[in-house]
Amino acid sequence: MATIKEVARKAGVSVGTVSNVLRGASTVNNKIRERVNKVIRLLDYHPSHAARSLKTSRTHLLGMVISDITNPFFPQLARGAEDAAIEHGYLVIASNTDDQLEREKRVLAVLRSRRVDGILLVVAPNGGDMEHIRRVIASKIPVVCLDRVPEGLSVSAVTTDAITGSEMCMRHLISMGHCRIAIINGNSELQTARDRLQGYRNVLTEAGIAIDPELIMTGDFRANSGYLLAKQLLLSGLNPTALYVTNGMMALGALRAVKELGLRCPSDLALAVFDEVPGNGSFSPEVTSVIQPAYQIGYQGVELLLRQVESGEPSTPIQIRLPAELRIGESTLLRRAEPVVSNLSMNRM
Amino acid sequence: MATIKEVARKAGVSVGTVSNVLRGASTVNNKIRERVNKVIRLLDYHPSHAARSLKTSRTHLLGMVISDITNPFFPQLARGAEDAAIEHGYLVIASNTDDQLEREKRVLAVLRSRRVDGILLVVAPNGGDMEHIRRVIASKIPVVCLDRVPEGLSVSAVTTDAITGSEMCMRHLISMGHCRIAIINGNSELQTARDRLQGYRNVLTEAGIAIDPELIMTGDFRANSGYLLAKQLLLSGLNPTALYVTNGMMALGALRAVKELGLRCPSDLALAVFDEVPGNGSFSPEVTSVIQPAYQIGYQGVELLLRQVESGEPSTPIQIRLPAELRIGESTLLRRAEPVVSNLSMNRM
């Protein structure tokens, strides 16, 4: 593989001049510039980024630590991040942690060795163990958290406004006459799960509906737990009239349970979901869902990160909350008896 | 950020010794090793990969060029690639081309500058323009193509055996009594599309059914084209009894069309799909589909690539074809009249 030296020799100039041509410096004579460029093409020369990094201590590399690209939320996010990175001349290295703290630690150490210029981080549940993240920040590598904000850590972040999103969805259900609404939520160690539950509670409270702990189920955000909990719930005799599932994978499981039990939405049960449901729109019923701005989270995450990278100094953490969108489908479009309470006006939706 | 020199000074040894400790060389005295390790932890030292690369001319970086991570086929593939890479101490840089040749060229140039040790490539349709790929190979960077094999290029590849997969699916449809089977396929500039169509033709021919060109529709592998073509087909008066859609996104579109027209599967129309259908299994009907080993394609692609990387020499191209799996769902489970021909025995399935 050709080096800058060879290019210089073959073009009959110094390496400094070649370097100037590469960097598009205007100080280079046009004839020389052309001669150099011709040699570059001839030798199929591609400057070594490693050497450049060593000198400039900039890698133009971003690390992206997510839980699992296979989870349908992340491809959009990853795409948004990539697109923004490319626009600024950066590349991104993605790693999956499967939400395991140990893997997060390992990955972060590797990214540090790689001297990435910044890190996008979807934190794994950590029970307060965040020393490894603190050390990354202490080492002057900017970090932007995506989707989840670790508690007790002062760090920039881009998230969905899950509380408001959850509230919109719950108000819709209540406006359709439901007052026995069950929720299947994820692990409450996760901020996101807590927020979604918070929205659920808020709206019930504001509607004057007592919160029934038996209607609150906790799964793990994966399809099978949605399936099991939905089945348990629907066979329990608790008779919810609506089911609110707080992510797409669990919703898939819940739908399977509904189908197996021979129930139909919305006639037997209303179903609403926080998050996109894979394949939604092509099947029956179309499921009412709260859509997260996944692409935007990735995109804006990179923009925020690069602002920190390129300013070169530890700016004060900025937290961006992006709104979610309620998309109403057939799965909730059947009105029950009027709400038992009336202090919930339509204009609050 | 600490350097090896600082570690050496603080530990009272030479940089060579620190280097030996880092590389786990056994020649280092235990006491010294411990002292060095303590300093490393103390300074939170992480060796610079750029410097190491410059010296060793190995980056332990792999490039992965795909069309779009947002297409549900790719997350699994990416995950397989990542997992295999991690196991061998490599990281992967992913880039999306959206199947655009120009972007593929740009990305490849960037990856060359990054001196990635190898490249996983899902080629964009190129109409024979493959000079950029040839030059990558000429520059001694091993390339493994995934999913698609560019015609006229001698390169290693890992693909799905789409012809056989397509045949399995078609034999199933025919065994269920269908003889007017329409196909909605993707752009035939893509190898994968041609293979899927090939399987369709093969089985019709072997069953002695005449191929009706009107039943062969060409879309672009995206949901909307599936929707439009399915609608056109179903309103055309051609009256197919079965519809074979050759990817998951178009299948989603086709399902929407079926739903809008008020038709039901399998009573009004049988539906089979090559590829995974997002959300399948949770809705009705469960769609019969040919599942591609996406994770394995990524995983084995990396293994194959690294074998070339680590052997250090241009081995002869190896092509791996992985089998697809036919998963039969309710969408085809209604028997029509017996097949008009009988030279199709069950054991050929």
Added chain:
DNA sequence: TTGAAAGCGCTAACAA
């Protein structure tokens, strides 16, 4: 078993 030093391919400061 450890240390010294050359050099990987660039950039950037400085000299010419």
Added chain:
DNA sequence: TTGTTAGCGCTTTCAA
């Protein structure tokens, strides 16, 4: 406007 050169942080010989 172009050339020369030190040095980025490592690895790896070779000597001690």
